Amino acid sequence: MSIFEYNGSAVVAMVGKNCFAIASDRRLGVNLQTIATDFQRIFKIHDKLYIGLSGLATDVQTLYQRLVFRHKLYQLREERDMKPQTFASLVSAVLYEKRFGPYLCMPVIAGLGEDDVPFICTMDCIGAKELAKDFVVSGTASESLYGACESMYKPNMVTYYFEALGLTHGKTMEQGANCIGVQKENQYKLLEEPEELFETISQALLSSVDRDCLSGWGGHVLLVTPTEVQERTLKSRMD
Amino acid sequence: MGDSQYSFSLTTFSPTGKLVQIEHALTAVGSGQTSLGIKAANGVVIATEKKLPSILVDETSVQKIQLMTTNIGVVYSGMGPDSRVLVRKSRKQAQQYFRLYKEPIPVTQLVRETAAVMQEFTQSGGVRPFGVSLLVAGYDDNGPQLYQVDPSGSYFSWKASAMGKNVSNAKTFLEKRYTDDMELDDAVHTAILTLKEGFQGQISGKNIEIGIVGADRKFRVLTPAEIDDYLAEVE
Numbered sequence: 108m109s110i111f112e113y114n115g116s117a118v119v120a121m122v123g124k125n126c127f128a129i130a131s132d133r134r135l136g137v138n139l140q141t142i143a144t145d146f147q148r149i150f151k152i153h154d155k156l157y158i159g160l161s162g163l164a165t166d167v168q169t170l171y172q173r174l175v176f177r178h179k180l181y182q183l184r185e186e187r188d189m190k191p192q193t194f195a196s197l198v199s200a201v202l203y204e205k206r207f208g209p210y211l212c213m214p215v216i217a218g219l220g221e222d223d224v225p226f227i228c229t230m231d232c233i234g235a236k237e238l239a240k241d242f243v244v245s246g247t248a249s250e251s252l253y254g255a256c257e258s259m260y261k262p263n264m265v266t267y268y269f270e271a272l273g274l275t276h277g278k279t280m281e282q283g284a285n286c287i288g289v290q291k292e293n294q295y296k297l298l299e300e301p302e303e304l305f306e307t308i309s310q311a312l313l314s315s316v317d318r319d320c321l322s323g324w325g326g327h328v329l330l331v332t333p334t335e336v337q338e339r340t341l342k343s344r345m346d
Numbered sequence: 347m348g349d350s351q352y353s354f355s356l357t358t359f360s361p362t363g364k365l366v367q368i369e370h371a372l373t374a375v376g377s378g379q380t381s382l383g384i385k386a387a388n389g390v391v392i393a394t395e396k397k398l399p400s401i402l403v404d405e406t407s408v409q410k411i412q413l414m415t416t417n418i419g420v421v422y423s424g425m426g427p428d429s430r431v432l433v434r435k436s437r438k439q440a441q442q443y444f445r446l447y448k449e450p451i452p453v454t455q456l457v458r459e460t461a462a463v464m465q466e467f468t469q470s471g472g473v474r475p476f477g478v479s480l481l482v483a484g485y486d487d488n489g490p491q492l493y494q495v496d497p498s499g500s501y502f503s504w505k506a507s508a509m510g511k512n513v514s515n516a517k518t519f520l521e522k523r524y525t526d527d528m529e530l531d532d533a534v535h536t537a538i539l540t541l542k543e544g545f546q547g548q549i550s551g552k553n554i555e556i557g558i559v560g561a562d563r564k565f566r567v568l569t570p571a572e573i574d575d576y577l578a579e580v581e
Binding site: 184185189192193196197200321 | 430445446447448449452454458
């Protein structure tokens with residue numbers, strides 16, 4: 108078995124309308140034995156920038172610590188947060204420094220850049236950046252994830268139905284319905300509308316990890332919009 | 347005087363708490379040709395006298411104002427060769443920053459790294475401080491900026507400043523003439539008038555040098571013809 112498959116992992120990030128979602132599985136294994144079901148693979152760099160790391164778990168943790176270190180120094184020197192594109196360039200440089208003895212990690216970077224335009228990218232373990240407009244995947248379940256995302260993804264998905272109507276993010280269902288003058292009877296129709304982006308990324312993740320014996324044991328999804336961040340845990344087949 | 351016994355060693359403090367070598371470096375700067383910088387609302391201008399030792403020198407080959415990056419330029423007062431070393435190091439640092447972050451270096455960061463180099467040479471063995479003060483002018487995401495860096499490694503942000511010979515007259519003149527809402531063109535005129543104050547001889551496009559950077563973020567040195575145009579406007 109390859110060293111990348113030693114611990115097992117699945118990470119995916121998707122772009123929505125003025126928002127993004129990043130999700131990962133929660134299994135930590137040693138070959139076929141599962142030893143933890145709450146392993147964190149997605150880390151916050153700053154409020155609008157997250158990095159998901161798949162691959163060898165020890166390198167996931169060390170690389171995250173190194174990147175946070177670099178970012179904190181940058182914040183102190185430049186008195187500002189790093190833009191996602193800048194951070195991606197930094198990660199690429201850090202990985203290439205170890206070209207002949209690499210970190211066995213494939214990062215997935217997702218953030219809101221200038222004017223809150225979503226940015227996602229992934230790279231291989233030696234820093235070859237791959238920018239995407241729709242979704243990026245990495246981990247042992249990546250082939251399934253590619254298939255699932257390709258078929259389920261559509262552009263401009265929203266985190267709340269009301270975003271599609273251009274209303275302020277964060278209103279309750281009732282407030283939103285009142286804003287658009289919907290009668291009480293019809294409110295149920297609005298409640299049926301799912302949060303598209305969350306549903307899509309969750310379904311893509313769960314169906315892919317179900318096909319991969321090395322990842323699974325639940326999922327962890329983060330939805331990030333310009334105003335807030337939502338963290339949700341998914342329950343899936345626990346095996 | 348107690349100080350003179352300590353004046354030969356850079357790395358030893360004198361009893362009065364000074365590093366006398368740095369004081370001497372500042373004297374070297376103070377006897378260099380006048381240079382000045384003015385920060386306008388929409389750009390920065392830096393200028394310097396370009397007095398050549400003889401009329402036989404090819405003035406087109408001499409350039410005192412140099413680029414550190416496409417949007418940051420620098421002028422010096424003091425020893426020319428020392429400034430070239432600093433410009434070379436700063437250019438390399440700016441490119442290293444870009445290689446790491448794929449983003450142009452902010453002016454404050456470049457100034458800080460240049461100042462760190464100058465400070466290194468005040469605390470090492472076998473070296474002497476740089477005999478130049480630099481005026482760094484740039485335009486980045488935080489708007490137009492003007493910094494002065496001294497041989498000790500300290501740096502200051504200025505709205506308008508002068509260095510070299512005749513510095514006190516120039517600064518007094520600038521204090522009177524400076525306004526916060528000056529446009530770049532007005533700043534160029536003011537710079538020319540300030541240089542004219544202490545200039546010996548006839549001022550022309552061939553014996554002064556002016557560099558500007560505006561909102562387009564492209565630092566450039568004006569040609570002698572352009573300087574002559576500004577001079578004509580000033581008169």
